[in-house]
Amino acid sequence: MATITPEEVEHVANLARLEFNEEEIADFTHQLGRILDYIGKLNELDTTDVPPTSHVLPIHNVSKEDAVKPSYDRELVFATAPETQEGHFDVPKVIE
Amino acid sequence: MPLYQLTAHELHEKLKAREITSADLTQSVFDRIDAVEGQIEGYITLTKETAFQQAEAADVGFQRGDEMPPLAGIPIAIKDVICTKGVLTTCGSKILGNFVPPYDATVTTKLHQQGSVVIGKTNMDEFAMGSSTENSAYRITRNPWDLDTIPGGSSGGSAAVVAADEAICSLGSDTGGSIRQPAALCGVVGMKPTYGRVSRFGLVAFASSLDQIGPFTKDVTDCALMLNAICGHDPMDSTSVNLPTPDYTGFLTKDIEGLKIGVPKEYFIEGMDTEVEGIVHTAVEALRECGASIEEISLPHTEYAIATYYIIAPAEASANLARYDGVRYGYRAEKVDELIEMYKKTRSRGFGEEVKRRIMLGTYALSSGYYDAYYLKGQKARTLIKSDFDRAFETVDVIVTPTSPTPAFKVGERTADPLQMYLSDVLTTPSSLAGLPGISVPCGLTSGGLPIGLQMLAAPFKEGKVLNAAYTFEQHTNHHLQKPAL
Helix, strand or coil, rough: CCCCCHHHHHHHHHHHCCCHHHHHHHHHHHHHHHHHHHHHHHCCCCCCCCCCCCCCCCCCCCCCCCCCCCCCCCCHHHHCCCCCCCCCCCCCCCCC | CCHHHHCCHHHHHHHHHHCCHHHHHHHHHHHHHHHHHHHHCCEEECHHHHHHHHHHHHHHHHHHCCCCCCCCCEEEEEECCCCCCCCCCCCCCHHHCCCCCCCHHHHHHHHHCCCCEEEEEEEEEEEECCCCCCCCCCCCCCCECCEEECCCCCCCCHHHHHHCCCCCCCEEEECCCCCHHHHHHHHHHECCCCCCCCCCCEEEECCCCCCEEEEECCHHHHHHHHHHHHHHCCCCCCCCCCCCCCHHHHHCCCCCCEEEEEHHHHHHCCCCCCHHHHHHHHHHHHHHHCCCEEEEEEECHHHHHHHHHHHHHHHHHHHHHHHHCCCCCCCCCCCCCCHHHHHHHHHHHHHHHHHHHHHHHHHHCCCCCCHHHHHHHHHHHHHHHHHHHHCCCCCEEEEECCCCCCCECCCHHHHHHHHHHHHHHHCHHHHHHHCEEEEEEEEEEEECEEEEEEEECCCCHHHHHHHHHHHHHHHCCHHCCCCCCC
């Protein structure tokens, strides 16, 4: 089986901005391995000339008129934020 | 009969005739909630105060003799993944444990335009990922027919509260079966409209190419009324389709003479509960008695749907859920003074196990070196699954199948094995991948007294055909009149 290694799990976790302890890495390696193994069933299908479907509707880019409209109330939007400062979302320092 | 047991269309007649008020009705529903919610635990939030204000507003209209919409004054519950301005919207997740949206979803606005009474927000699998509602960060919802069993998922709360008469109707969302499967397991009517029929604006995104909002109701007539209320083009959702929306009650004719119904042989799978199979075959015979012609059809790629779905849905989810970073809303891990660390700690503490599993799976499927093998392969398999349906609908009007291969299973029975839980959706994911409209209607009880659902599917935007067949079946059999003994 082993379609995914603990190192790959750690790599993917970093890409997804998640962190796990050793036990969790082991669990995910096992579980994702089993799921990917099951998904491997798709290799039975010959899809050489099959176009991919990203969307079921025949829709394309939808444009709208560039009209100025009122936005949501600023106070209401900031009310949902963990931390704000002087009309900005506050985050830990990113530049030394 | 107590008011909370009635349907929306029955209650509308009483409200219009001023036999009852919406305030009486709302009180009746809240009394019922007081009596049974301790056993069901279908709600995350109740909005009693605003509910009575909305009821009184509707009553003013009825008293004045205004022409009132069909859902005016009707108590309705909303799945906690749909934004409600000023009302906590958690998505069943700790990461949105304090999120009060600054706006209403379009469907919420549409219910307000009807003058409906919003009574609360229902429990669900976290971010709609699950088939049993056991992935909620808040509570375990019980199936009203057997409190040791799950209500299905992810819209388990919305299904259970309608089955337990704690709401007259409710809204849920369906990505791979999350309306139809819980409707089947709880013995109520649940409909997933065609992808694009109902605006997704304000529906917290899980898998954007699959997600669709739809109703849970006690009968097919109420389902048509709910669909009338919520469907239609919305400039706020570029995937909502600009097509005319018929009055869906016009399809409730009890006439399916000559309707061509296909029964796909691949849906009677190995490991299917024999009682489910028997009850569904009896239901198909009932449709034949009503005048439909029945033929066996083949949807050869059915067995690849779960594998396809568990590439595409997690891939889209991994992108959609990137936004939960502790910056603009929701939970933020405390006392972390480095940005990337803050993201990681916030997400690792805020998301539950299944959500993390799907983010991992989706990120992997999209990551460099694996994209072609997984994501692209999944998209191509999706084309094959969709083509099966396109071909079938050249010869039949409606496809009839079981909704779920088993009745409700025990709480805890499938939580240890994610793959086994995923296979609960084996009969609903194919049509989700094809974007089709589908309904689940009650079609009988097992010997153990658990409800079984009949799934009906039609070609895109043919909700009318689904409702026509479902209504005729319902009126012919009356399975929908059975209630759990609570």
